[in-house]
Structure formats: structure tokens, C-alpha cells
Amino acid sequence: MVQSGGVLASIILGFNIAILIYFIAINSNYFILLAISYFSVLRYRRRIEHEQWRRVIQSPLTIPVSIIAPAYNEEFTIDESVKSLLMLEYPEFEVIVVNDGSTDNTLGKLKTSFNLPPIPSDIEERVPCQQILGVYRSPDYPNLVAVDKVNGGKADAQNAGINVSRYPLICIIDADSLIEGGALLRVTKPFLERPEKTVAVGGIVRIANGCTIEGGRVVHVGLSRAWLPVIQAVEYLRAFLFGRCGWSALNSLLIISGAFGIFRKDVVIAVGGYRRGSLAEDMELVVRMHRYLREQRREYEIRFLADPVCWTEVPESLRTLGRQRNRWQRGLIDSLRIHRRMMLNPRYGTIGMVAFPYFVFFEMLAPVVELSGYIIVPISYALGIVDFPFFALFLTVAILIGVILSTGAVVLEELFYRRYPKTSDITRLVAAAFLENFGYRQLTVWWRVKAFWDYFSGKTAWGKMERKGFTKT
Numbered sequence: 001m002v003q004s005g006g007v008l009a010s011i012i013l014g015f016n017i018a019i020l021i022y023f024i025a026i027n028s029n030y031f032i033l034l035a036i037s038y039f040s041v042l043r044y045r046r047r048i049e050h051e052q053w054r055r056v057i058q059s060p061l062t063i064p065v066s067i068i069a070p071a072y073n074e075e076f077t078i079d080e081s082v083k084s085l086l087m088l089e090y091p092e093f094e095v096i097v098v099n100d101g102s103t104d105n106t107l108g109k110l111k112t113s114f115n116l117p118p119i120p121s122d123i124e125e126r127v128p129c130q131q132i133l134g135v136y137r138s139p140d141y142p143n144l145v146a147v148d149k150v151n152g153g154k155a156d157a158q159n160a161g162i163n164v165s166r167y168p169l170i171c172i173i174d175a176d177s178l179i180e181g182g183a184l185l186r187v188t189k190p191f192l193e194r195p196e197k198t199v200a201v202g203g204i205v206r207i208a209n210g211c212t213i214e215g216g217r218v219v220h221v222g223l224s225r226a227w228l229p230v231i232q233a234v235e236y237l238r239a240f241l242f243g244r245c246g247w248s249a250l251n252s253l254l255i256i257s258g259a260f261g262i263f264r265k266d267v268v269i270a271v272g273g274y275r276r277g278s279l280a281e282d283m284e285l286v287v288r289m290h291r292y293l294r295e296q297r298r299e300y301e302i303r304f305l306a307d308p309v310c311w312t313e314v315p316e317s318l319r320t321l322g323r324q325r326n327r328w329q330r331g332l333i334d335s336l337r338i339h340r341r342m343m344l345n346p347r348y349g350t351i352g353m354v355a356f357p358y359f360v361f362f363e364m365l366a367p368v369v370e371l372s373g374y375i376i377v378p379i380s381y382a383l384g385i386v387d388f389p390f391f392a393l394f395l396t397v398a399i400l401i402g403v404i405l406s407t408g409a410v411v412l413e414e415l416f417y418r419r420y421p422k423t424s425d426i427t428r429l430v431a432a433a434f435l436e437n438f439g440y441r442q443l444t445v446w447w448r449v450k451a452f453w454d455y456f457s458g459k460t461a462w463g464k465m466e467r468k469g470f471t472k473t
Contacts, residue, residue, distance in 0.1 A: 019373040023397040032245030040249040064092040068161030071175035073104045083216030101151025127273025129159040155274035155281035171262040183308035183349040202256035203308030207233040238409040247305035252355035257280035260310035280331020329451035367448035406433035
């Protein structure tokens with residue numbers, strides 16, 4: 001360090017050291033999660049290596065599932081998504097597509113493509129939702145139901161689906177996503193193994209951009225030619241393969257993706273369903289379930305599995321991606337604020353003492369600290385308050401460790417799942433793990449920092465998500 005007089009210089013120097021310690025702490029936690037995830041996935045893969053899934057399908061113990069797919073302006077992807085759902089390998093299930101007051105032709109395409117006439121309905125409101133305008137059932141597809149309702153947002157549409165559903169397990173997915181044929185069977189297996197404890201299970205979400213889709217199925221896995229979806233593929237691998245795997249192994253998982261998760265319906269109803277108006281209804285519900293079950297002193301498990309796969313289309317423009325990341329951050333802030341009494345509260349066990357503080361300090365506040373570092377450290381170097389070794393160390397912590405962690409997620413993918421058949425695809429993923437640190441990472445930091453201003457100024461809009469639809473050839 002360069003000695004520089006003055007109180008201001010001392011404050012700035014102290015701030016630099018605090019940022020460096022924070023970066024070391026956050027990345028140390030990432031490495032710990034990566035190690036936990038590796039051994040957790042290794043044990044799971046060994047356990048299911050000789051699993052006879054056909055026997056599980058034929059088991060009389062298999063629990064019926066209601067699949068709920070909220071849809072708002074999804075006319076470009078709705079046909080493929082519903083076809084994908086109807087072809088799932090599962091003994092007994094129903095598909096409930098909830099049209100949440102779409103302004104495009106989503107409902108019309110559903111009615112035409114699947115021959116859906118209206119049916120009389122008398123629906124009990126077990127969780128609150130906006131008015132249901134009509135229910136449609138297909139004579140050609142007896143397990144397909146379409147619900148038309150007044151627009152109320154995604155959480156409200158999910159609640160409407162719960163009210164219409166018939167079965168004890170509910171599977172929540174995005175209507176713009178595709179579930180692999182055996183994914184539902186795999187994601188429900190913990191409910192068969194530990195029915196008295198399992199209350200929710202999430203599957204992995206993978207990027208469909210660049211894949212070939214035929215008849216509602218991913219028939220060839222590939223990467224987009226554009227770099228933006230490839231970088232997001234790395235992000236998703238990092239978030240799921242060592243983020244959620246690690247927290248699941250600690251039974252402290254706070255998020256089950258709204259794109260693909262399955263829940264015990266009685267528990268969801270007991271906590272009041274999805275919180276309407278929430279910006280992160282998936283995370284908020286899971287945190288509320290933890291809170292409710294801990295307060296009831298019940299033993300339970302909320303798990304993540306990395307082999308039940310859901311494919312989704314990600315943004316290909318920076319504008320759309322920025323709106324998405326802004327909303328995700330606002331949702332994170334909202335969920336943590338609502339349940340802030342859990343913070344460092346021993347009543348909630350590892351949720352309150354470990355997971356909640358982690359998400360507050362290393363997820364919610366991370367973009368603020370990182371942006372501060374990008375501003376303060378270079379200024380300190382330019383003013384001579386810190387010397388070159390400190391400046392170089394900061395850059396190493398901020399960039400190199402991030403590359404190592406992202407590459408680690410790609411290595412986990414290649415070791416255990418090998419979804420990408422081409423060596424060139426793995427090479428591009430590793431390259432993206434490096435490139436994301438130069439421009440892309442800084443953009444996401446800015447979008448997430450801006451989310452604080454938007455959240456506390458009362459912004460609740462989701463923002464329009466522009467989609468191209470799945471590639472079919």
C-alpha cells in the first residue's frame with residue numbers, strides 16, 4: 001500500500017480493503033458450494049445408475065400430478081409446449097394451461113390446435129385468484145384443460161390452476177418451456193421415496209436457444225450462434241449445478257425455479273398459495289413454506305435434482321435481458337424483505353442462520369458492492385492511495401476466480417451429464433465463462449443495482465419478454 005495522508009485517504013483505503021475481503025468471502029462461499037455440489041451429484045448419480053425407471057412408471061405408488069402452465073401472450077411457443085407436456089412419460093397426470101388474459105392469440109391457438117370446447121365448471125376457491133371466465137376440455141386429449149381468466153399476473157394464474165387441479169401434487173412450469181419425457185417421473189421420485197417429508201422438488205432449467213425442437217421435444221442439443229444465449233447457458237449451469245445443488249444438499253434451498261418445480265398441494269394451500277403481485281413468486285413461496293414448516297416444527301425436505309430437465313428460451317437482446325435481470329433482482333429484494341424476521345433467527349435453523357444471511361449479503365447486496373469496487377478501486381489507484389499489487393489483486397479476485405467458478409460448472413456438466421455432444425460446444429462454454437467478465441458481468445451488475453431504485457420507488461411491472469419461438473429445424 002502507498003502511504004497517503006489525510007482522513008479521506010484512510011477511509012478510501014479502508015473501503016478498498018473491505019471490498020477485497022468481501023470478494024474473498026463471497027468467492028470462498030462459492031467454492032464451498034461447488035465442492036458440496038460435486039459430492040452431492042456424485043452420490044446421486046451412483047445411486048440412480050442402475051435405476052429401472054420403467055418399474056417406477058408401473059408402480060401403483062406413483063402419485064397423480066396436476067401440471068399447471070400459466071400463459072400470457074405465448075402464441076409463438078404454446079403449441080410446442082403443450083405437445084411436450086402431453087407426451088410426458090407418467091402414469092396419471094393432467095395438464096392445465098391457464099390463459100392469464102392474454103392480449104394475443106394464445107387462447108385461440110390452444111382451442112384450435114387441441115379442439116377445446118367449453119365445459120360447465122363449479123370451481124372451489126382454495127387460494128385467491130381473479131375471476132375465471134371459462135374452462136375448456138378436449139375430447140381428443142382428455143387430460144388437457146385450458147382455463148381462461150381475467151389478467152392477474154403469474155402468481156394469480158398459478159393460483160387459478162391450483163383451484164382447478166384435481167391431484168395431490170402440482171407441477172408448476174412456464175408455458176414457454178419444454179419438459180423432457182422422463183423429467184416428471186424423475187422429479188416426483190423423492191415423493192415416493194420419502195412421502196412423509198418431501199414437500200417440494202425442483203428440476204434443472206437448460207437453454208433451448210440453438211437446440212432443434214421437433215414435436216415438442218429437444219431432438220438435438222446445441223448452442224446458439226449468438227454469444228448472449230451462450231453466456232446465459234454458463235450462468236444457468238453455474239446457478240443450478242453448484243448453486244442449487246449445494247443448498248439442496250444442506251436442505252436450505254430457498255428457490256425452486258418457476259419454470260419447473262413440483263409441490264405437495266396441501267402444503268401450498270396451507271400457506272395461502274402464491275403471493276399475488278409478487279415479483280418472484282417462486283422464491284417467495286419456497287421461503288414461506290420453509291417459514292411455515294419450521295414454525296410448525298415439522299420435519300421436511302425441499303430438494304433440487306439436476307437430471308429432470310426443462311428447456312426454456314432465453315433473451316437474445318440486451319434490452320429484454322436487462323428487463324429480466326432487473327425483475328429478478330427486485331423479486332429477490334422483495335422476498336427477503338417480506339421474510340426479514342427469519343434473518344439470523346435460530347428458530348429457523350440453517351435457513352435463518354446460514355441461507356438467509358448468504359442471500360442477503362452475497363446475492364442481494366453483491367451488485368452494490370461490486371459496482372462500488374469498480375468505481376472506488378480504479379480511482380484509488382489513479383490517486384496513488386493503493387499501489388499496483390493491490391489493484392492487480394482486486395482484478396484477480398473480481399475476474400479470474402469468476403472464470404474458475406464458471407468453468408467449474410461447465411466441468412460438472414461434462415463430468416456427470418454431457419448434454420452437449422460437440423467438443424466445440426464445450427469449448428464455446430469455457431470461452432463464454434471467460435468472456436462474460438468483460439462487459440456482460442458489468443452490465444448485469446448495473447441492471448441489478450438499478451433494480452434497488454426501481455423497487456423502492458414502487459416499480460412493479462415485469463417488462464415485456466420478447467420471444468422468437470423454438471427452433472424446429
